[in-house]
Amino acid sequence: MSQLENKVFNALGSDTRIRMLELLSEEEMHISELARTLNISVPVAAKHVKILEAADLVERRIFGRTHVLKPNKDNIYIAMNSFAPTKSIEVEKGTTLLDALRGVAAIKVKKKGDREVIISTDGEEGLYVYEINGDFSEKSVQNCVLDEDTTIEWKKLEPVTKLKLDIHVKK
Structure with a gap:
C-alpha cells in the first residue's frame, strides 16, 4: 500500500472527517461553517481539516482570511482501487x-x-x-x-x- 493510501485510510478513520467530506460533497464550506454545522470548535475542525489535507482529500482556496474547502474525490477512488484483486x-x-x-x-x-x-x-x-x-x-x-x-x-x-x-x- 502506498503512503498516500495509508494517509487516506487514516483520514477516513474518523466519523467527524467522514461527515466533513459528506458536507463538502454537497457544497464548498469554510472551516468555521464546518465547525458550526458539526457542533465542534474551530480549532478541532481545523485539526481534522489538516489531516484531510495531508491525505489530499480536500482542497483549500484562500480568499483573504476565509479558507474555503472542497473535496478531492480522486484520491478516495485511488485508495479504493487497492482492494481490487490482481x-x-x-x-x-x-x-x-x-x-x-x-x-x-x-x-x-x-x-x-x-x-x-x-x-x-x-x-x-x-x-x-x-x-x-x-x-x-x-x-x-x-x-x-x-x-x-x-x-x-x-x-x-x-x-x-x-x-x-x-x-x-x-x-
Whole structure:
C-alpha cells in the first residue's frame, strides 16, 4: 500500500472527517461553517481539516482570511482501487479480451445487435468498462486483440448520483 493510501485510510478513520467530506460533497464550506454545522470548535475542525489535507482529500482556496474547502474525490477512488484483486493469466498472441476474461471470471454475455456485451462478471450485474495500460479503450471486448503483455483494469460502473434535478413544469 502506498503512503498516500495509508494517509487516506487514516483520514477516513474518523466519523467527524467522514461527515466533513459528506458536507463538502454537497457544497464548498469554510472551516468555521464546518465547525458550526458539526457542533465542534474551530480549532478541532481545523485539526481534522489538516489531516484531510495531508491525505489530499480536500482542497483549500484562500480568499483573504476565509479558507474555503472542497473535496478531492480522486484520491478516495485511488485508495479504493487497492482492494481490487490482481489475477495473472497467460494467453496466446491474438487472443481477444473477451476470451481472456472468460479464463479468469464467470462472465455473462448478452447479444446486442451485432456485438456481445458483458452484463455480469462473477455474478455482479452491471455496466463494465476497461482500461488498457491506464487508458480507456473504444474497442469492444471481442475486438480488443491482445498482441503483447498488457495490464487490463476491468471496472464496474456504479450508479453514483452526480446531480439531482427536481424539475417542475409550469402549467
